Amino acid sequence: MAIALITLAAGQGTRMKSDLPKVLHQVGRAPLVAHALAAGRALEPETVIVVAGHGADKVKKAVAKVDPEAQIVLQEEQLGTGHAVAQALPALDGFDGRVIVLYGDTPFIRPETLERLAASDAAVTVLGFEAADPGRYGRLVAQGDTLDRIVEFKDATDEERAITLCNSGVIACDAVLLTELVAGLSNENASQEYYLTDIVEAARKKGLTAQVVTCDEAETLGINTRAELARAEALFQERMRAEAMENGVTMVEPTSVWFALDTYISRDVVLGPNVVFGPDVTIESGAVIEAFCHLEGCHISRGATIGPFARLRPGAELAEDVHIGNFVEVKNAILAEGVKVGHLTYLGDADIGEHTNIGAGTVTCNYDGVMKHRTTIGANAFIGSDTMLVAPVTVGDGALTGSGSVISKDVPAEAIAIERSEQVNRPGLAKKLFAKLRAEKARRMKKD
Numbered sequence: 001m002a003i004a005l006i007t008l009a010a011g012q013g014t015r016m017k018s019d020l021p022k023v024l025h026q027v028g029r030a031p032l033v034a035h036a037l038a039a040g041r042a043l044e045p046e047t048v049i050v051v052a053g054h055g056a057d058k059v060k061k062a063v064a065k066v067d068p069e070a071q072i073v074l075q076e077e078q079l080g081t082g083h084a085v086a087q088a089l090p091a092l093d094g095f096d097g098r099v100i101v102l103y104g105d106t107p108f109i110r111p112e113t114l115e116r117l118a119a120s121d122a123a124v125t126v127l128g129f130e131a132a133d134p135g136r137y138g139r140l141v142a143q144g145d146t147l148d149r150i151v152e153f154k155d156a157t158d159e160e161r162a163i164t165l166c167n168s169g170v171i172a173c174d175a176v177l178l179t180e181l182v183a184g185l186s187n188e189n190a191s192q193e194y195y196l197t198d199i200v201e202a203a204r205k206k207g208l209t210a211q212v213v214t215c216d217e218a219e220t221l222g223i224n225t226r227a228e229l230a231r232a233e234a235l236f237q238e239r240m241r242a243e244a245m246e247n248g249v250t251m252v253e254p255t256s257v258w259f260a261l262d263t264y265i266s267r268d269v270v271l272g273p274n275v276v277f278g279p280d281v282t283i284e285s286g287a288v289i290e291a292f293c294h295l296e297g298c299h300i301s302r303g304a305t306i307g308p309f310a311r312l313r314p315g316a317e318l319a320e321d322v323h324i325g326n327f328v329e330v331k332n333a334i335l336a337e338g339v340k341v342g343h344l345t346y347l348g349d350a351d352i353g354e355h356t357n358i359g360a361g362t363v364t365c366n367y368d369g370v371m372k373h374r375t376t377i378g379a380n381a382f383i384g385s386d387t388m389l390v391a392p393v394t395v396g397d398g399a400l401t402g403s404g405s406v407i408s409k410d411v412p413a414e415a416i417a418i419e420r421s422e423q424v425n426r427p428g429l430a431k432k433l434f435a436k437l438r439a440e441k442a443r444r445m446k447k448d
């Protein structure tokens with residue numbers, strides 16, 4: 001059955017005390033709304049709609065980055081979850097499948113849970129959970145998995161408040177029926193809001209079925225405060241670490257490794273302690289990342305060894321068996337198979353050919369203060385320590401640069417390029433100089 005996703009993200013999140021709309025606060029280096037969208041995407045929806053309100057422009061930009069196909073609709077005034085869904089429905093005109101409503105501030109719903117929800121054939125299906133502390137959640141009035149209605153905390157009787165089966169907010173409903181039910185909502189309740197939750201009772205009154213599908217409470221965790229955001233980060237990291245190990249990744253000290261939402265690591269990768277992932281990193285099997293590496297926007301191929309203390313920045317593309325050692329930074333550079341960059345080097349905007357060795361202290365001088373330029377080095381080349389490569393510049397296959405050279409002209413294949421003044425040796429002069437300096441020091445100490 002075709003699926004459409006509506007993600008509600010119009011709220012301000014007052015308790016965050018922030019200029020940023022709540023759904024743009026980050027967990028795992030990705031905005032909260034990206035987590036909800038990623039879970040929803042697993043259902044392969046035909047249409048994805050995000051309802052934005054507070055900070056809609058910012059939300060739109062962020063969503064365009066993480067999910068370019070998602071449509072944004074505006075809810076100018078936040079008149080309730082039912083009203084929010086009503087704003088999205090015109091964009092679903094003619095859609096005849098199932099609609100799933102998610103919240104943009106609820107990042108932990110698992111795709112498998114959404115699949116179970118989508119598989120239900122009741123007219124309306126609600127994702128519920130047994131709450132340890134039901135607090136102010138909406139309560140599910142149900143018999144077994146048959147749902148009668150949802151009552152909001154504010155509107156509930158003491159008896160209803162005693163119910164511990166709560167509404168996560170995630171609801172599935174046939175599109176045509178949803179349009180009809182939402183049109184019939186009223187705001188005559190304690191909050192004077194249009195409650196999406198009222199569609200359950202309305203469906204039942206029509207003689208239709210409503211069902212509860214339950215999940216673990218941890219999946220329904222919503223974020224309202226900075227403290228909850230920090231807790232969510234911790235939970236997210238725990239989940240990612242567990243998943244990585246489950247998939248065959250070795251971690252020496254898992255609690256010190258920090259993942260992003262889109263970190264992909266194959267089996268038999270070894271991660272040392274204190275490895276931090278920014279967005280968009282993929283590591284192929286058998287690679288080893290030593291302690292204290294910071295990786296983002298990069299791809300590391302099989303058998304590569306990275307670090308300790310290396311930094312890979314966006315556009316770093318490392319082929320098989322590349323070695324990156326300590327205090328090396330790589331940005332927007334393609335390193336072919338077997339390239340070795342052992343120590344203290346910056347490679348930015350560069351192409352490095354197979355099995356080339358980059359000596360310690362090499363720098364690609366890629367920026368002239370206005371523009372960036374590329375450095376191209378061929379295969380089997382040897383870049384001597386402390387070579388400055390003033391881009392744009394090309395070093396040919398099998399060429400060698402002398403240590404300490406500033407290379408600003410292209411080097412032909414198999415040539416040696418040396419750029420440094422001639423060395424002069426003066427026999428015995430050091431000994432004389434030291435004697436003079438020591439005598440001077442002694443003289444000054446006597447004076448004091």
Ligand code: UD1
Nearest residue numbers: 008009010011078079080081084103137138167168169195
């Ligand atoms: C809602 C549910 C409640 C459930 C709880 C779970 C209703 C009426 N109540 O309550 O049963 O237990 O979530 O967390 O649905 N939003 C909009 N526009 C609006 C109102 C809300 O986009 O006009 C978005 C918010 O940004 C948020 C989500 O919808 O992401 C939920 O809104 P919120 O006000 O937090 O709902 P609750 O009152 O907590």
Ligand code: CA
Nearest residue numbers: 404405419420
């Ligand atoms: Ca020099």
